[in-house]
Amino acid sequence: MRVPTDVLVVGGGPAGVALAAELAGNGLRVRLVAPHPPRPFPPTYGAWQDELPGWTLGYLAEVWTDVRVYTGQEPIPLLRPYALLDNARLLGALLVRAGEGLTWTVGTVRGAEQVGEGWEIHGTGGEIWRAHVVVDAGGHAGSLIRPCHIGGAALQTAFGLVAHFDRPPAPPGGMVWMDYRSPHLSAHEVREAPTFLYAMHLGGSRYLVEETSLIARPGLPRALLERRLYARLAALGTPPREVEAEEWVAFPMNAAAPCPGPLLAFGSAAGLVHPVSGFQVAGALQDAPVIARKMAQALAHQGPAAAVRVGWEALWPPERRAAREVALLGVDALLGMPGEQLPTFFKAFFRLPAREWHAFLAHRTDAGTLARTMLRVFAGAPNSVRLPLARAALEHVGPSGRALLAAARDSGPSGSPE
Numbered sequence: 152m153r154v155p156t157d158v159l160v161v162g163g164g165p166a167g168v169a170l171a172a173e174l175a176g177n178g179l180r181v182r183l184v185a186p187h188p189p190r191p192f193p194p195t196y197g198a199w200q201d202e203l204p205g206w207t208l209g210y211l212a213e214v215w216t217d218v219r220v221y222t223g224q225e226p227i228p229l230l231r232p233y234a235l236l237d238n239a240r241l242l243g244a245l246l247v248r249a250g251e252g253l254t255w256t257v258g259t260v261r262g263a264e265q266v267g268e269g270w271e272i273h274g275t276g277g278e279i280w281r282a283h284v285v286v287d288a289g290g291h292a293g294s295l296i297r298p299c300h301i302g303g304a305a306l307q308t309a310f311g312l313v314a315h316f317d318r319p320p321a322p323p324g325g326m327v328w329m330d331y332r333s334p335h336l337s338a339h340e341v342r343e344a345p346t347f348l349y350a351m352h353l354g355g356s357r358y359l360v361e362e363t364s365l366i367a368r369p370g371l372p373r374a375l376l377e378r379r380l381y382a383r384l385a386a387l388g389t390p391p392r393e394v395e396a397e398e399w400v401a402f403p404m405n406a407a408a409p410c411p412g413p414l415l416a417f418g419s420a421a422g423l424v425h426p427v428s429g430f431q432v433a434g435a436l437q438d439a440p441v442i443a444r445k446m447a448q449a450l451a452h453q454g455p456a457a458a459v460r461v462g463w464e465a466l467w468p469p470e471r472r473a474a475r476e477v478a479l480l481g482v483d484a485l486l487g488m489p490g491e492q493l494p495t496f497f498k499a500f501f502r503l504p505a506r507e508w509h510a511f512l513a514h515r516t517d518a519g520t521l522a523r524t525m526l527r528v529f530a531g532a533p534n535s536v537r538l539p540l541a542r543a544a545l546e547h548v549g550p551s552g553r554a555l556l557a558a559a560r561d562s563g564p565s566g567s568p569e
Contacts, residue, residue: 166418167288217325306370345490
């Protein structure tokens with residue numbers, strides 16, 4: 152009988168490769184199963200530079216210090232460097248970190264069966280792979296584990312182009328994290344389906360531009376976002392001259408913290424997409440070494456079940472689960488907010504001290520800090536923004552929601568507490 156590998160990881164995206172590489176780097180025999188051989192990750196991945204592990208800083212395609220948000224005509228400078236990952240170089244670096252302990256197998260997993268203390272993993276082509284531990288890093292749809300989305304999946308969707316432009320569609324030398332100006336849309340369209348521009352200058356006449364829906368249930372379709380992007384560019388007087396590539400993004404934002412089970416999940420399969428920003432990759436790159444080290448130690452001294460248990464405990468400790476509950480409250484508030492109020496919400500959000508909004512968008516901020524930040528946004532926002540925030544809190548946390556409603560009732564007409 153074939154000797155089982157120590158860990159089988161399902162999925163060839165950044166999260167799966169990162170964890171597989173770190174497990175192999177800790178001396179384990181690791182098999183990664185993906186439908187394709189090693190290839191650069193197709194999507195565009197951006198991240199705040201200060202949230203990336205130090206070793207990744209040599210594998211960035213671009214870094215912008217001019218990072219802006221538009222909630223009105225005047226830009227809000229964020230004064231926080233933003234990075235674009237070089238996917239090909241990042242993949243190469245991860246494979247080097249893995250060393251000889253990683254075997255990449257092309258295949259598709261259809262199921263797993265526990266046999267004694269180990270697992271038999273079945274492929275769609277009739278393959279059987281054996282491993283002591285199984286990790287599902289198969290993306291937001293999962294391969295073996297299905298994330299739970301409270302009230303149904305609420306999606307972030309985006310349609311984008313990498314193209315050359317005769318006139319810049321965004322500030323040369325900079326990036327636009329969020330531009331809610333919408334001269335190409337009617338008031339009804341903004342209210343019912345708000346979208347914003349996400350844009351990066353990639354050098355010369357080359358830009359990435361994406362029309363993005365922050366969150367919607369159901370998610371906005373590709374055709375709508377494509378029409379809106381071209382309408383926006385036409386309204387700006389900056390139609391693309393030469394399109395190099397198109398990009399379509401669609402993923403759930405509202406996964407609940409999963410219950411631990413006999414298989415470990417990682418990345419978006421483990422519900423680790425940030426519920427407000429949609430970020431996940433920087434967090435996975437940070438988490439992978441910690442998770443891998445603890446799992447390797449447990450597997451060596453306590454066995455497979457202990458390795459999975461400590462993996463879940465490290466990935467989703469109680470304080471992180473509590474923080475997810477608070478963050479999901481914010482998701483419901485955004486879903487319930489009329490589209491024309493989103494720029495006002497983000498204007499209040501980015502008025503906060505930088506350390507507060509940085510922490511709110513980080514992937515391991517505690518529940519108390521998140522709640523205090525939400526209350527600060529609540530206090531600084533007009534009543535039109537406060538009501539959805541208070542309603543979401545009331546539906547989820549009872550007394551806290553009533554307190555927010557009381558604060559809204561007692562505030563002055565300007566929306567500021569008297």
